Amino acid sequence: MPRPLRIAIGGIHIESSTFSPHLSTADDFTVTRGNALLARYDWLSPAQPWATDVDWVPVLHARALPGGAVDPEAYRLWRTEILDELVKAGPFDGMLLDIHGAMSVVGLDDAEGDLVTAIRSVLGPEPFVSAAMDLHGNVSPVLFAHTDLLTCYRTAPHVDVWETRERAARNLVDALRRGQRPHKALVHVPILLPGEMTSTRIEPARGLYARIPEIEARDGVIDTAIWIGFAWADEPRCRGAVVATGTDADATARAARELGEHFWAAREEFSFVAPTGSMDDCLDTALLATADPALRPFFISDSGDNPGAGGADDVTYALERLLARPQIRDGSVRAVYASLVDADAVAQIADLPIGSPVRVLVGGRVDPRDPGPLRLEGTLEAVAEDPAGGRCVSVRVGGLSVFVTSRRMQYSQLSSYRRLGIAVDEVDLVIVKIGYLEPELFDAAGDWLLALTPGGVDQDIERLPYKNLARPVFPLDRDFAADLTAVTG
Ligand SMILES: [Zn+2]
Known part of the structure; x- marks a missing residue:
C-alpha cells in the first residue's frame, strides 16, 4: 500500500x-489550530472519497472581518507559527493555502507573496x-511563482x-496522485474595479464567469479562475488576473489568454449593481418610494x-444626512440605520432601563471624516448580545432606530436585526453599511439604491489617492493597449 499523502x-x-x-490587530482575528482547524472543512468530516488516504495536518488559520491594514506584529507572529509548525510536522507532499489574497500589512505591499515565499523556504x-x-x-x-495551483470563488x-x-484541495490531491506538477498560466488584466461593479448576478461578470465550466472541461485543463482584484489597497499588485492550471501546457496557456481577453474586452460594460447616487439623492428617491407598499422596505447601501x-x-x-430629514424626525417614516461601531457609546447607555432617554455621542472615533462624532438624542429601545457585534443597542430617534455595536460587524442577516427587535419587513427604510446586498437582504428588499458615500472603501475609486498602483490601469487610465501575454510555469 502506498503511504498516505501528507498535506498541510x-x-x-x-x-x-x-x-x-482602522488598524486590524490580533483582537480582530479568530485563530484556529488543530482539530478545530480541520473541522472548518466539511469534506473532511466525514472524509470524501478523494480526501481519504491523506494525512491532513492543521497548521494555523487566522481570519478576520475585512478591515484596515494588519498590524505587522500580529502578522509576523502568525507567519512564524506557521513556519515553525511546518518544520515540526514536515516533510509534506503539499500544502493547501486558505487565504483571501487582499491582505494588506503595514509596511508590506505584497503580504501573501511574503507569506508564500516564507512557506516555500x-x-x-x-x-x-x-x-x-x-x-x-x-x-x-x-x-504565482510559489504556488502550483491557484483558484478563487x-x-x-x-x-x-x-x-x-x-x-x-481536491485538485491538489489529484495532482499529487498523478505525480505531475501542473502547468500554469497567468494573465494580468489591467482593470481595477470596485466589487459593486462586478457582481456575478449581472452582466458582464455573469457571462464572463459562465465561460469557466466550458473552458475547464477541455482536455488538458484542470482549473481556471478570474480575480477581479482589490481596489482599496494602494499596491502595485492590485488588478484583475486570470490563472489557468492544467496537464497540457498549450491548453493551459490558451485557456488563460482566452479568459483574459474576454475580461479585457468587457471592461466598458461594468456598471454598478444597483442605481447609485449621493446619500441625499438616494434619500430623495427612497422617501418618495416608501409610499408604495411594493417598494418597502426600501434599502440604501451606505x-x-x-x-x-x-x-x-x-x-x-449617512446617519447625519438621514437625521436631517423631517419625515425621519417626526416619525412619519419608520427606518433603521445599521450600524455604527462605538463600544464607549454602548457602554455608556446599555445598562439603563429600556425606554430611558439617552443623549450620547456616537461614531467618528476611528474614521473621523466629516461630520465626525454625532450626538444622538432619543430613547434606549433595545439591548442585545450579538455573536459578531458584541453588546449592541438600538436608540430610537423619531421614526429611526439607530443600531450601535461594540465590535465591527455587518448587518447582512435578518437574524441580527431581529436581535434588536426589528423585523425588516415591517419598516419603510433600511440604511445599511454594505455594498451589494447579501442574499437575505436582497430577497427582503422592495427596492434598493447604492449610495456612493465617503469612507475607507469609497466605491467611486477615481476619488481615491492612489500612488503605488501599476499604471496604466482601467478605468483610471483609458487610452492604452493592454499587454495580455500569459506568464507560464
Ligand atoms: Zn470577496
Missing part, C-alpha cells in the same frame, strides 16, 4: 484596505502548493466559498464605509 493546511484570511484608518521546492482565494484577492507574480456575492476550498470590504464602520455621514 493553513493561511491568513483578511481583506484589508490601506485607505481605511521551509517546505522546499518539491511539495505542491494549492491556494484557495477570494476573487477580490490579487495574484502577484511572487504568489466564481460568484459574488460569494455563495461558493466552500466549493472553492474543496476544489483547491457603501463607502462598508465593514464587509474594510471600512472603519463608524463614519457618520
Whole structure:
C-alpha cells in the first residue's frame, strides 16, 4: 500500500484596505489550530472519497472581518507559527493555502507573496502548493511563482466559498496522485474595479464567469479562475488576473489568454449593481418610494464605509444626512440605520432601563471624516448580545432606530436585526453599511439604491489617492493597449 499523502493546511484570511484608518490587530482575528482547524472543512468530516488516504495536518488559520491594514506584529507572529509548525510536522507532499489574497500589512505591499515565499523556504521546492482565494484577492507574480495551483470563488456575492476550498484541495490531491506538477498560466488584466461593479448576478461578470465550466472541461485543463482584484489597497499588485492550471501546457496557456481577453474586452460594460447616487439623492428617491407598499422596505447601501470590504464602520455621514430629514424626525417614516461601531457609546447607555432617554455621542472615533462624532438624542429601545457585534443597542430617534455595536460587524442577516427587535419587513427604510446586498437582504428588499458615500472603501475609486498602483490601469487610465501575454510555469 502506498503511504498516505501528507498535506498541510493553513493561511491568513483578511481583506484589508490601506485607505481605511482602522488598524486590524490580533483582537480582530479568530485563530484556529488543530482539530478545530480541520473541522472548518466539511469534506473532511466525514472524509470524501478523494480526501481519504491523506494525512491532513492543521497548521494555523487566522481570519478576520475585512478591515484596515494588519498590524505587522500580529502578522509576523502568525507567519512564524506557521513556519515553525511546518518544520515540526514536515516533510509534506503539499500544502493547501486558505487565504483571501487582499491582505494588506503595514509596511508590506505584497503580504501573501511574503507569506508564500516564507512557506516555500521551509517546505522546499518539491511539495505542491494549492491556494484557495477570494476573487477580490490579487495574484502577484511572487504568489504565482510559489504556488502550483491557484483558484478563487466564481460568484459574488460569494455563495461558493466552500466549493472553492474543496476544489483547491481536491485538485491538489489529484495532482499529487498523478505525480505531475501542473502547468500554469497567468494573465494580468489591467482593470481595477470596485466589487459593486462586478457582481456575478449581472452582466458582464455573469457571462464572463459562465465561460469557466466550458473552458475547464477541455482536455488538458484542470482549473481556471478570474480575480477581479482589490481596489482599496494602494499596491502595485492590485488588478484583475486570470490563472489557468492544467496537464497540457498549450491548453493551459490558451485557456488563460482566452479568459483574459474576454475580461479585457468587457471592461466598458461594468456598471454598478444597483442605481447609485449621493446619500441625499438616494434619500430623495427612497422617501418618495416608501409610499408604495411594493417598494418597502426600501434599502440604501451606505457603501463607502462598508465593514464587509474594510471600512472603519463608524463614519457618520449617512446617519447625519438621514437625521436631517423631517419625515425621519417626526416619525412619519419608520427606518433603521445599521450600524455604527462605538463600544464607549454602548457602554455608556446599555445598562439603563429600556425606554430611558439617552443623549450620547456616537461614531467618528476611528474614521473621523466629516461630520465626525454625532450626538444622538432619543430613547434606549433595545439591548442585545450579538455573536459578531458584541453588546449592541438600538436608540430610537423619531421614526429611526439607530443600531450601535461594540465590535465591527455587518448587518447582512435578518437574524441580527431581529436581535434588536426589528423585523425588516415591517419598516419603510433600511440604511445599511454594505455594498451589494447579501442574499437575505436582497430577497427582503422592495427596492434598493447604492449610495456612493465617503469612507475607507469609497466605491467611486477615481476619488481615491492612489500612488503605488501599476499604471496604466482601467478605468483610471483609458487610452492604452493592454499587454495580455500569459506568464507560464
Ligand atoms: Zn470577496
